[in-house]
Amino acid sequence: MVEARPPRSRKSVPLASPPPEETAESEASQTAALSERALRLARYYRGKVETVPKVPVRSLRDFSLWYTPGIAAVSEEIKRDPARAFDLTGRWNTIAVLTDGSRVLGLGNIGPQAALPVMEGKALLFKYLGGVDAVPLPVDVSTPEALIETALRIAPAFGGINLEDIASPNCFQVLEELQRQLPIPVWHDDQLGTAAATLAGLINALQLTGRTLASTRTVLLGAGAANLATARLLIRLGHDPHQLTLVDHNGVLHAEREDLDELQLRNRWKYRIALETDGGGRRGTLAEAMAGADVILAASTPVPGTVRPEWVRSMAPHPIVFALANPLPEIWPADARAAGAAVVATGRGDFPNQVNNSLIFPCVFRGVLDARARSIPDEIVIAAAEELARCTSTRGITEQHILPTMDEREVFPHVAAAVAESAVRLGIARVRATREEFYERARTLMARPAALTEALQRSGLVDPMPDEPVPPKNPR
Amino acid sequence: MKRTNPSGTESRPDSRAQRAPIHARPAQESDLPALIPLIVRLKRLNEEFDPMLKVRPDVEAQAESVLRAELKNPKSLVIAAEGTGPDKDKVIGVLRAAIRERPFYMPEAEGVILDIYLLPLYRRHGAGQYMVEHAIALLKERGAGIVTVEFPAQNEIAGRFYATLGFRPITSHHARIL
Numbered sequence: 333m334v335e336a337r338p339p340r341s342r343k344s345v346p347l348a349s350p351p352p353e354e355t356a357e358s359e360a361s362q363t364a365a366l367s368e369r370a371l372r373l374a375r376y377y378r379g380k381v382e383t384v385p386k387v388p389v390r391s392l393r394d395f396s397l398w399y400t401p402g403i404a405a406v407s408e409e410i411k412r413d414p415a416r417a418f419d420l421t422g423r424w425n426t427i428a429v430l431t432d433g434s435r436v437l438g439l440g441n442i443g444p445q446a447a448l449p450v451m452e453g454k455a456l457l458f459k460y461l462g463g464v465d466a467v468p469l470p471v472d473v474s475t476p477e478a479l480i481e482t483a484l485r486i487a488p489a490f491g492g493i494n495l496e497d498i499a500s501p502n503c504f505q506v507l508e509e510l511q512r513q514l515p516i517p518v519w520h521d522d523q524l525g526t527a528a529a530t531l532a533g534l535i536n537a538l539q540l541t542g543r544t545l546a547s548t549r550t551v552l553l554g555a556g557a558a559n560l561a562t563a564r565l566l567i568r569l570g571h572d573p574h575q576l577t578l579v580d581h582n583g584v585l586h587a588e589r590e591d592l593d594e595l596q597l598r599n600r601w602k603y604r605i606a607l608e609t610d611g612g613g614r615r616g617t618l619a620e621a622m623a624g625a626d627v628i629l630a631a632s633t634p635v636p637g638t639v640r641p642e643w644v645r646s647m648a649p650h651p652i653v654f655a656l657a658n659p660l661p662e663i664w665p666a667d668a669r670a671a672g673a674a675v676v677a678t679g680r681g682d683f684p685n686q687v688n689n690s691l692i693f694p695c696v697f698r699g700v701l702d703a704r705a706r707s708i709p710d711e712i713v714i715a716a717a718e719e720l721a722r723c724t725s726t727r728g729i730t731e732q733h734i735l736p737t738m739d740e741r742e743v744f745p746h747v748a749a750a751v752a753e754s755a756v757r758l759g760i761a762r763v764r765a766t767r768e769e770f771y772e773r774a775r776t777l778m779a780r781p782a783a784l785t786e787a788l789q790r791s792g793l794v795d796p797m798p799d800e801p802v803p804p805k806n807p808r
Numbered sequence: 809m810k811r812t813n814p815s816g817t818e819s820r821p822d823s824r825a826q827r828a829p830i831h832a833r834p835a836q837e838s839d840l841p842a843l844i845p846l847i848v849r850l851k852r853l854n855e856e857f858d859p860m861l862k863v864r865p866d867v868e869a870q871a872e873s874v875l876r877a878e879l880k881n882p883k884s885l886v887i888a889a890e891g892t893g894p895d896k897d898k899v900i901g902v903l904r905a906a907i908r909e910r911p912f913y914m915p916e917a918e919g920v921i922l923d924i925y926l927l928p929l930y931r932r933h934g935a936g937q938y939m940v941e942h943a944i945a946l947l948k949e950r951g952a953g954i955v956t957v958e959f960p961a962q963n964e965i966a967g968r969f970y971a972t973l974g975f976r977p978i979t980s981h982h983a984r985i986l
Binding site: 590 | 857
């Protein structure tokens with residue numbers, strides 16, 4: 333997960349206990365090495381995805397079928413019935429990765445041009461993990477209204493839209509408005525992908541520690557895109573709103589906080605959650621909120637020490653700690669466990685229990701595209717989270733394994749099928765099939781890109797990494 | 809922000825925290841500690857709408873002296889709103905109004921609603937309407953033949969709210985910083 337970002341005003345919090353020196357140091361040098369290599373490879377490959385024909389071209393004569401004059405008949409067919417675009421073109425499997433570049437990774441508002449490499453990377457992930465054709469589309473707009481308008485205008489080319497790296501709270505308005513107006517699924521990964529992955533991990537962590545959601549007291553640190561969506565989904569799943577405490581850099585978010593009028597005007601999503609939870613009956617600081625809590629879900633500042641071990645110690649017995657800031661978690665897992673945490677999750681792949689939205693978005697899009705769903709309501713997001721949790725659970729969960737790793741991708745088609753089935757159940761699917769049929773379709777479509785990439789590499793059409801020795805196994 | 813409902817007790821399918829009917833009564837001096845922060849919140853909200861409504865640094869002291877004077881002034885009206893149920897006796901809102909003379913127009917006595925503020929949790933469910941109608945009844949008792957209300961021109965929520973109560977713009981108040 334790369335989406336937990338520092339809040340706008342970043343306060344430096346003194347460290348509770350200094351992070352293990354070698355961890356911080358090796359982390360820094362590792363990040364520097366990765367950055368340098370990424371830059372070198374970007375220079376070499378100049379882009380990460382390209383358009384590849386999916387039809388035979390035996391000679392130029394075939395273009396009279398793929399293009400004019402033959403293609404006019406296809407256009408006429410779609411003119412008669414626009415829904416046929418999903419059968420006669422690639423629309424069924426093509427999405428836009430749309431951004432205004434207003435909040436890219438932890439880099440902030442770097443604009444659409446600088447966002448392009450990130451959108452290309454996301455498009456590659458969509459294809460490789462989900463079998464989804466994704467078009468990187470950073471656009472130059474200065475208001476949420478203009479972004480909405482742009483999305484509405486490009487929609488005829490796409491079967492879905494993935495919104496990416498849009499600043500909060502504009503991202504809520506853009507998502508809500510597009511979900512209302514467009515007949516295709518619209519998703520904002522920074523909200524929904526992160527929230528769904530968090531939810532999936534939490535479901536299993538609760539099961540491991542013998543808790544039910546209805547009797548759980550939860551603190552959410554950070555009130556940005558991801559945590560506001562997580563809070564909404566938790567309540568929807570049955571969490572008592574009055575046992576839910578959101579904390580931001582002004583402390584506990586409650587109904588009588590001084591800045592609430594401003595929030596009503598500028599961020600009605602946060603305002604609504606403030607009224608609905610009213611601080612979960614708490615007031616004051618993070619430390620006060622955490623006392624006696626069962627769960628903390630932190631998606632805030634990437635500074636270890638933001639969550640202190642003594643606060644973890646003040647939680648209920650066997651607490652659950654998700655420290656999801658990237659690249660540095662709010663508390664080091666070892667510190668959290670030493671303070672009594674029963675289950676610890678982070679956003680990083682080098683610790684156990686990575687809460688990673690790459691576990692979610694490929695499956696959700698595979699599912700909604702296969703069912704040709706009209707939208708992605710919260711029920712579908714929850715279905716994806718529950719299925720991901722269930723798949724992990726049937727394989728056996730432990731404190732160190734509440735979510736699949738990226739090496740356990742055989743669960744992906746199951747999640748996609750659950751999504752598609754959920755769309756059918758909700759009556760928003762335009763393709764009806766059984767869960768087994770959806771599963772088979774997803775499995776086939778999700779397996780193809782890896783085979784394709786491998787074939788391209790094997791044939792030499794995709795260059796091997798220029799900075800690695802050529803593998804000896806294929807001597808010419 | 810505020811819904812129209814005569815009873816002030818309409819139940820909407822929101823969370824239970826939002827089902828918060830209120831009760832209005834004349835404010836007293838003992839309410840001042842609770843009323844002052846509410847007035848200050850309102851003034852800060854007004855500043856959000858327009859930098860020309862920038863709040864003075866001594867706003868708390870000003871709110872106190874204005875409210876103190878108004879509590880003694882027969883031409884002024886200060887109403888305190890209380891919660892009900894567990895929030896009974898908790899002041900959760902305020903309304904300031906005054907009787908003004910109209911030297912050139914009829915009706916001659918005008919009731920002016922100057923400020924109204926309810927804590928966010930107690931909005932909607934007709935609470936705002938209940939407060940305004942309560943104030944109008946008292947202003948009428950004191951001879952007002954017309955009622956007016958002042959709020960920042962940018963506050964469209966207030967504009968819509970008063971429109972539903974039958975108010976329409978009558979004069980415009982324009983400003984320029986010197």
